[in-house]
Amino acid sequence: MTAELLIGVGVMLVKMAVALAVALGLAAYMILLERKLLGRFQVRYGPNRVGYFGLLQPLADGLKMLLKEDIIPDGVDRRIFLVAPAVVAGMALFAFMLVPFGETLTILGHAVPQVIVRTNVGLLLVLALSSLAVYGLALGAWTSDNKYSLLGGIRGAAQMISYELALGLSLVPVVMRARSLDLSDIVAAQSGLPFAVTEPFAFLLFIIAALAETKRIPFDLPEAENELQAGFHTEYSGMRFALFFVGEYVNMVLLGALIAVFFLGGWHGPILPPIVWLGIKVLAVPVFLIWTRASLPRLRYDQLMALGWKVLVPLALLNVLLTGAILVAAA
Amino acid sequence: MADEKHSLLGAVIEGAAGLAGSYAATLTHLFRKPVTEQYPEYKRPMPARTRGRIILTRSPDGNERCVACYLCSGACPVNCISMQSEEGENGRRQAAWFRINFARCIYCGLCEEACPTLALQLTPEFAFCKDDIADFVYEKEQLLVDHGGKHPDYDFYAHAGIAAGTPKGSHIDEDEPVDVKSIMP
Numbered sequence: 001m002t003a004e005l006l007i008g009v010g011v012m013l014v015k016m017a018v019a020l021a022v023a024l025g026l027a028a029y030m031i032l033l034e035r036k037l038l039g040r041f042q043v044r045y046g047p048n049r050v051g052y053f054g055l056l057q058p059l060a061d062g063l064k065m066l067l068k069e070d071i072i073p074d075g076v077d078r079r080i081f082l083v084a085p086a087v088v089a090g091m092a093l094f095a096f097m098l099v100p101f102g103e104t105l106t107i108l109g110h111a112v113p114q115v116i117v118r119t120n121v122g123l124l125l126v127l128a129l130s131s132l133a134v135y136g137l138a139l140g141a142w143t144s145d146n147k148y149s150l151l152g153g154i155r156g157a158a159q160m161i162s163y164e165l166a167l168g169l170s171l172v173p174v175v176m177r178a179r180s181l182d183l184s185d186i187v188a189a190q191s192g193l194p195f196a197v198t199e200p201f202a203f204l205l206f207i208i209a210a211l212a213e214t215k216r217i218p219f220d221l222p223e224a225e226n227e228l229q230a231g232f233h234t235e236y237s238g239m240r241f242a243l244f245f246v247g248e249y250v251n252m253v254l255l256g257a258l259i260a261v262f263f264l265g266g267w268h269g270p271i272l273p274p275i276v277w278l279g280i281k282v283l284a285v286p287v288f289l290i291w292t293r294a295s296l297p298r299l300r301y302d303q304l305m306a307l308g309w310k311v312l313v314p315l316a317l318l319n320v321l322l323t324g325a326i327l328v329a330a331a
Numbered sequence: 332m333a334d335e336k337h338s339l340l341g342a343v344i345e346g347a348a349g350l351a352g353s354y355a356a357t358l359t360h361l362f363r364k365p366v367t368e369q370y371p372e373y374k375r376p377m378p379a380r381t382r383g384r385i386i387l388t389r390s391p392d393g394n395e396r397c398v399a400c401y402l403c404s405g406a407c408p409v410n411c412i413s414m415q416s417e418e419g420e421n422g423r424r425q426a427a428w429f430r431i432n433f434a435r436c437i438y439c440g441l442c443e444e445a446c447p448t449l450a451l452q453l454t455p456e457f458a459f460c461k462d463d464i465a466d467f468v469y470e471k472e473q474l475l476v477d478h479g480g481k482h483p484d485y486d487f488y489a490h491a492g493i494a495a496g497t498p499k500g501s502h503i504d505e506d507e508p509v510d511v512k513s514i515m516p
Contacts, residue, residue: 037361041360041361043360043365044365044367045367045369294357294360295353295354296353
């Protein structure tokens with residue numbers, strides 16, 4: 001019995017280490033990819049000095065951030081100020097434990113699911129974790145004792161409220177079709193057609209809502225460099241500043257993983273091995289996000305609220321009704 | 332109602348076309364060659380009259396052009412030029428020492444405009460960093476070059492000056508001195 005338990009714990013630790021390494025590595029190189037791609041979108045090269053094609057740039061950036069002074073201004077609420085960046089990065093990393101990487105493997109007679117935690121409320125947990133990340137942002141901004149940060153934090157919180165509803169509602173049709181909240185079951189339900197094909201409106205709504213959730217252009221109002229300096233992370237420096245960015249980029253990768261799982265059929269795909277398909281799908285989303293960043297301007301604040309409450313939420317509700325009608329008609 | 336619905340649909344289509352347009356524009360940029368000039372590997376050829384590092388040039392015959400007239404020093408708005416004049420072996424005025432503090436120089440080019448012999452010239456060279464600010468004080472040996480800069484054929488002493496070697500009447504466009512007694516009425 002104890003041997004069984006030890007093996008279980010060991011396998012769990014290995015899976016966690018792999019997921020952590022992949023998530024952090026991807027996040028680091030996502031920064032490079034973003035800078036390179038954004039450069040090419042703007043007809044320039046992007047970083048190409050550190051290592052071949054700038055491949056060591058994330059390493060250099062990380063080293064620089066580690067060596068920078070960690071400035072804590074007077075007047076901040078120290079405890080919350082110090083913890084806030086970790087909340088943002090931590091929640092993004094936590095959500096990775098719910099993402100399934102492939103079918104359940106059978107190694108030496110043991111069933112090893114390729115997911116760290118498989119629960120029957122996976123989808124709800126993912127949504128909860130992504131909402132919690134906003135606390136890191138809002139609290140970090142609030143405790144910074146800086147009006148720009150405060151404005152950024154308020155915007156972040158308000159934006160989260162307006163988009164969380166549409167985000168959740170856009171996933172309801174997916175749950176209705178998969179008949180499960182378990183992420184592995186949702187992927188299994190897409191072994192035929194991916195939900196992006198059968199639920200195109202839900203797919204579109206989820207992408208728009210998730211764009212707002214990652215707080216990137218065109219919904220980067222909490223940061224809004226040209227109005228709010230750097231918004232919620234104005235007062236942060238060194239590694240804590242970097243943690244906010246790790247959070248943002250892990251979030252991008254996570255979003256790619258979630259869209260792959262919810263709408264693009266996870267690891268299902270012809271010819272290529274499942275893990276490659278998952279990788280392609282996970283990376284396609286951040287590339288699209290970067291492309292969006294290069295293409296679109298930032299929305300005005302009232303436009304963003306109006307879009308969230310007056311357009312996305314009603315559309316998502318209509319879509320739920322539509323999917324229900326289709327399912328009833330089919331049955 | 333139907334009309335309103337049509338206008339709403341039209342607005343949605345128009346908006347979607349607008350978004351698609353900006354995505355298409357950035358996508359075409361992705362396949363263009365970047366306009367970036369990779370600086371240390373590629374140095375853009377600067378125009379000949381770019382105001383960079385200052386040099387002291389020589390005449391075609393190899394003599395120093397500078398006659399230590401102090402005009403550049405006087406014209407300099409930041410007082411970064413200093414010198415001491417002396418008389419050379421051939422009777423010409425020259426600078427005993429000539430010093431430009433490039434840490435002060437603002438590369439305005441007023442010294443070049445003031446120079447009557449075209450000796451002092453600004454070159455397109457703009458990148459000469461130093462670790463020590465004292466190294467920016469250039470002495471005459473560092474400023475002197477062995478060419479004529481922007482005016483390679485010009486020789487001040489061919490046009491003016493009565494120093495040794497170029498007596499009166501021997502210059503270009505100059506008549507022989509007239510014996511005043513020969514033109515008396």
